[in-house]
Amino acid sequence: MKNAFSKSDCRGFTLVEVMVALVIVSVGMLGAYGLVNQSLALANSAANRFTAVHLAAEGAEIARNIRDTNYLKFYRGAGNWNDGLTGYESGAAADYSSGGLTADPAALLKIAGGFYGYSAGENTMFKRKIKVIPNASPVDYFEVVSEVSWSDSAGQHTETVRERLYNWWQ
Numbered sequence: 001m002k003n004a005f006s007k008s009d010c011r012g013f014t015l016v017e018v019m020v021a022l023v024i025v026s027v028g029m030l031g032a033y034g035l036v037n038q039s040l041a042l043a044n045s046a047a048n049r050f051t052a053v054h055l056a057a058e059g060a061e062i063a064r065n066i067r068d069t070n071y072l073k074f075y076r077g078a079g080n081w082n083d084g085l086t087g088y089e090s091g092a093a094a095d096y097s098s099g100g101l102t103a104d105p106a107a108l109l110k111i112a113g114g115f116y117g118y119s120a121g122e123n124t125m126f127k128r129k130i131k132v133i134p135n136a137s138p139v140d141y142f143e144v145v146s147e148v149s150w151s152d153s154a155g156q157h158t159e160t161v162r163e164r165l166y167n168w169w170q
Helices: 015-075
Strands: 108-112 115-117 122-134 141-152 155-166
Touching (some): 015 141, 015 155
Antiparallel strands (some): 108 115, 122 141, 141 155
8 A cells, every 4th residue: 555645746846836936926916016006196196186176266266356355445436346457467376365466476385284375384386377368458357267287296287277257246
């Protein structure tokens, strides 16, 4: 009777089999690493795009706020509906603390305490340019184009919000 565990029947893995198994496992691990890395990059890009869209919408809202503030002045007998909105066809910068549009759209937005602005805080990657373009003479409305641009590992990006501001009280 033959022994089931004789030396001639017990064979182990050869070096070639071990190397092939290591290569297969390594390729699988590298694929998983690449997938996780790409997922993190896409999540970061989506977060930046989300922030940029809201900053662009805020730029259009700042122009609307200027127009509405002018209405209060006009209602009290001083000012015109388009005060502070003319002369910015090539672009301007603004935040709520500045009180109006300024002529420096190349400045980086800063963040402090969760709020974006130009006066205080840590520089961000975002630049906001607000263009206020009159339609014709006499000016019945302004085309407000708020652009937020930034650069990240995926390249250069721009998000744009367009809105029309009408002279609705005359």
